[in-house]
Amino acid sequence: GNSVTQMEGPVTLSEEAFLTINCTYTATGYPSLFWYVQYPGEGLQLLLKATKADDKGSNKGFEATYRKETTSFHLEKGSVQVSDSAVYFCALSEKSSASKIIFGSGTRLSIRP
């Protein structure tokens, strides 16, 4: 079945450090890929998405590129801020069932000032 695997946390970085959170997926067909973020005390927010191979999603300085050959969608940011501290979820949806998003287990990110 379809699944998403992302690196386990927690991840702790200093402010202005480079961030990578790895995500790989297993899916039949050509899924759409997402990163959601959950800030403390808030709901899930869509951070970025990519709907086909080689697409790059970007938002708030974060980027992720849909790599079909490695079935990956790694999240990167060049210089993190304290306000980026949150839980990040990689996710996919099959185009045939776009109501059903399959989430990874989440990676907690903490940024030290």
Next chain:
Amino acid sequence: EPEVTQTPSHQVTQMGQEVILRCVPISNHLYFYWYRQILGQKVEFLVSFYNNEISEKSEIFDDQFSVERPDGSNFTLKIRSTKLEDSAMYFCASSEGRGSGNTIYFGEGSWLTVV
């Protein structure tokens, strides 16, 4: 920015009691969803709803669960007889359309504790 709102934010209930979690989706959205996240585990799909009927459900969504759109603005999840393992954060979500081109917007969640 329009948002999905959920009530209550936290509810404690005794095992065997019925619980109704309420959601107000974004006003022009047509597709509605419930997801849940047991503490420390993944966010899991429960059900999707369109045109006053369930369009898809997971194996988690058994006979003790039901959903309803009782009026033009609310969307509810009912758990008929709660079990300890129903303790989780329940997220309501909505989208304008169906398909990966449509963004699914999530609420802040309702934390249910069954004791």
